[in-house]
Amino acid sequence: MNIAILGYGKMGQNIEKIAEKRGHSIVLKTNIKPNQEELKKADIAIDFSEPSAAFENISLAISVQVPVISGTTGWLDDYDKVVELCKEKSGHFLYASNFSVGVNLFFKLNKYFSKLMSSVENYQPELEETHHIHKKDAPSGTAISLAEQVIKETSYESWACPPDDSQNNIPIKAYREGEVFGDHCVTFSSEIDQLSIKHSAKSRQGFALGAVMAAEWLSKQKPGVYQMAQVLDDLIK
Numbered sequence: 001m002n003i004a005i006l007g008y009g010k011m012g013q014n015i016e017k018i019a020e021k022r023g024h025s026i027v028l029k030t031n032i033k034p035n036q037e038e039l040k041k042a043d044i045a046i047d048f049s050e051p052s053a054a055f056e057n058i059s060l061a062i063s064v065q066v067p068v069i070s071g072t073t074g075w076l077d078d079y080d081k082v083v084e085l086c087k088e089k090s091g092h093f094l095y096a097s098n099f100s101v102g103v104n105l106f107f108k109l110n111k112y113f114s115k116l117m118s119s120v121e122n123y124q125p126e127l128e129e130t131h132h133i134h135k136k137d138a139p140s141g142t143a144i145s146l147a148e149q150v151i152k153e154t155s156y157e158s159w160a161c162p163p164d165d166s167q168n169n170i171p172i173k174a175y176r177e178g179e180v181f182g183d184h185c186v187t188f189s190s191e192i193d194q195l196s197i198k199h200s201a202k203s204r205q206g207f208a209l210g211a212v213m214a215a216e217w218l219s220k221q222k223p224g225v226y227q228m229a230q231v232l233d234d235l236i237k
């Protein structure tokens, strides 16, 4: 495939290496809003830019009929607008807060864990995430996905980061330390004990490989808005 990389930072550079190893060509890599004519030459666009840039990049790709996947976090207030545009233009779009296969298995585990813990009384959930000091958004997109999964399986209605006093909010603690690639931990605690599940990324390789695999997958789908869970289900069939 001919790939356009929208956001050639830490993730964009990792994606370039993995995509080339898998036989793809990078026809555009940019750290600014992409040129429309150059973008049109791509079979697929991969956006790992910035919270303030993602919506414009994704919308542009959909408007010029280039399927697009995005891993950029912190822009989801505009997600519904992208879904609408995608329908209107018969585009292809896939967003994931985390593309690594490990984290997507962790998501499955978290849904089961939350369901199990909500079936017994007196356990309160709490989330912790730790990332490198350069990260622009907090909490991480992955922590938000984890919190939403807990909410679906429990009586909690929302989350709070930093934690507040409300009994209805799941507390999320976000830490920024050194060059940590991404750690996420979900804990349910009672007066008696606590149970936790945790995922730690050892590098950015898993995110980048998952993104390239998702791009390969999306290029074979009919127009629509897709989730990483669908990619994973096909991978682990």
Ligand SMILES: NC(=O)C1=CN([C@@H]2O[C@H](COP(=O)(O)OP(=O)(O)OC[C@H]3O[C@@H](n4cnc5c(N)ncnc54)[C@H](O)[C@@H]3O)[C@@H](O)[C@H]2O)C=CC1
Pocket (backbone or CB within 6 Å): 006, 007, 008, 009, 010, 011, 012, 030, 031, 032, 033, 034, 048, 049, 050, 051, 053, 057, 070, 071, 072, 073, 074, 096, 097, 098, 099, 100, 207
């Ligand atoms: N979904 C996932 O699996 C993962 C998501 N991320 C997310 O991806 C995003 C990027 O992460 P990193 O590569 O670590 O950040 P980074 O800061 O290293 O790279 C972002 C790049 O985007 C560029 N940029 C700024 N405005 C742009 C525009 N209008 N168009 C194109 N590029 C533009 C910046 O110059 C920078 O080089 C973040 O939101 C991060 O949270 C990061 C890792 C995994």
Ligand SMILES: O=C(O)C1=N[C@H](C(=O)O)C[C@H](O)C1
Pocket (backbone or CB within 6 Å): 073, 097, 098, 131, 135, 139, 140, 141, 142, 143, 181, 182, 183
């Ligand atoms: O900014 C990062 O680095 C990461 N961002 C994503 C997030 O916000 O969840 C995914 C991963 O944790 C790394």
